[in-house]
Amino acid sequence: MNKSIYIMALGAFGIITTEFGVIGILPALVKEFHISVDTAGWLLSGFALTVALAGPFTNMLTAKMNRKIIMCLVLAIFVISNLLSAIAPNFTVLMIARIIPAFLHPVFWAVAMTAASKQAGPKDAPKAIAIVMGGLSIATVLGVPLTTYVADLFSWRASFVLSALINLFAFAALAIFVPSMPVTEKQANPKSQLQILSSVQLWIRLLTSTMILAGMFATYGYLAEYLDKVSKMSGVQISIMLLIFGGTGILGNWLTGIALSKNIQLTSRVFLIALAIMHLLAYQLGGFFIPMVTILSVWGFIHTGGFLVANLQVINGVRGPKLDFVNSLLPSFFNAGITLGTLLGGFVIAHYGVHEVIWMTVFLLLISFSLSFVKIKESRKKPAKSTEPVELDFVQ
Template sequence: MKKSIYIMALGAFGIITTEFGIIGIMPAIAKHFQVSIDTAGWLLSGFALTIALTGPFSVLLTSKINRKVMMCLVLLTFVLSNILSAVSPNFTVLMIARILPAFLHPVFWAVATVAASKQVEPKDAPKAVSVVLGGLSVATVLGVPITTYIADLINWQASFIVSGIINLIAFAALLAFVPSMPVIENQSVKSQLVILKKGQMWVNLVATMIMIAGIFATYSFLAEYLGKISSMNGKQISLMLLLFGATGIAGNWVTGLALSKNVLLTTRFFLLSLIAVHMLAYTFGGLFIPMTAIIGIWGFIHTGGFLIGQTRSTAEAPEAPELAASLMVSFGNAGVTLGTFLGGMIITRFGVHEVIWISILLLVLALGLTWVFVGRKVPAADPETPVEITEEDVVEEALGV
């Protein structure tokens, strides 16, 4: 793997620490500004909703700008956002500070994943993309637990400062060590928009949105769940989030290997496993030791969802990979918004323990969509005998396997 791929993974680590680091410090922020936990949840869902609504437009509008310049601009924006968040005098200013970098967030993901895949042989593309997405896994291992621990040790403002420093280091590394990436292919907007006619891509995007919603309906409030149901203190919650992310690194790697063998089978097994682990968390959430083991298993499964969504969504549109990647990011973040909103609503009405059931319902629905296939017909050896191309064939062709 080229050094620049790992640096882009560091950038991914920085922006995900900013996006999801709020999960661990949400209870502290809600207490400080005297707002409800579901209102504080908008610091995550508002960020994600902005990405969902603006992602494809941001990518199209910046498609002709040097890719290194764009990634540097994104990371610098995240640095400034964290500084403003740390000094926010009220919840409204904090909300604005959180939303500002969300406009450029999908640009980084679209550029980094496509750039990584183009820097290696086609057969190694899934591995290269999984390295960049590994930055997400590492963010859940170190970023989220660190911000949670810093908030418990000092205050929540210090957590934003730490996130800003992480983004600043990633910015400096990208600026110093990644070569210039001028846009060589002069693709028109119209030629890229052709992919919007692909029915199976839309099926996969909707399935990804529902899957991510199922994941985040509970995960967005995991710190609250562990505090209220498992009776853990701040340091114990930090350790649980660290365990969650640590097993997630291994899970991301295993998911990448499994996807290279069979995409649909991996997707279905992932969803079934995640449904099972949510049921275990509901049953044994009040017991410290069993919940510790469940968190480890949960983290191992959880992180693979992003790689699954990326693979299934973007493989349908190899002729416009950055736009396809941005659509996946938009639908994925729409899932974060939907999941966080539904989770907050369930918590407000029924209590935090019952939030798990909305996750299970959404994950079951996503599982059902894996059997929905918008087929295509192409001429076979005998022009009168059409052959159906399956999703598996499309994914394998796009990944070069």
């Protein structure tokens, strides 16, 4: 694979470390600024909400910018944001420093995904996207624990400095080694990009992705609680299990990319069924330590590939400048799915107990599986006075 793809994966690692790295230092921030835990939680939820709302608009505004320049700009803003966070004198300044880069977060993802797929070519596009998505997987496995460790070793401010350094390193690599990527398509304008929103099939695929993420996080969002209450694991054991879960997920993400290169539709359906089966096994054997360790290892292996499955089943067949726009929609729908899943999972836990949350995940995954069979034949009418091709066909 082109080295540029790995550099973009490094940028993804820096961005996700910035987004989720705050999770491990929330207790320290509560003490530092004398705020409640739910208020501190807005550092994460506020970031995610901004990403969800801003994605399509920020991408349209930057549609004509050189792809290398916009990615460098995003990473530079993330560097500045982390440095401002490190010296924040109060919670308000910290919140502002966190929200600013969230506006451009989806732009980096949209551009990186599109650039990676174009550089690799149609055949190897899933593998290339899997590499970039690997930056997300590694950030959740290593980035978050690393920033938490640095905060414990020095202070919470040091964790933001570390995130700044990671993004700075990615910025330098991108600026030095990645070639210029000018936008050459004549159609790269908001009106042309918005054309694809007339595709009913696209909306079905976006809904499917939302349900996939909701299903993944309905239980995963409360996994530590599940291991505590159902599996009766200690805090140390839970930490080790989560590390194993994420570690096998890195391998799973890579192999899922290879499988998707061969058949996107079949791989997506196998993924959904396999993930549902692992949840059912966890429901039946969650109270037994050794079986649960094995289940978690396989569960993590399957789970992380879900981000890639949800991504590729949407963009499959979308070409040209519209691909940037569709990719920019994905963070919004991914965040919506995560929010929906955690809300529904929390509802089940509150009313029926944490053990029963498994059934909500299975239900949502089955909805996603059913939606994968829905096919809508698209209209291919062209505007009367337009020479632009209408690219609304979807390759199966």
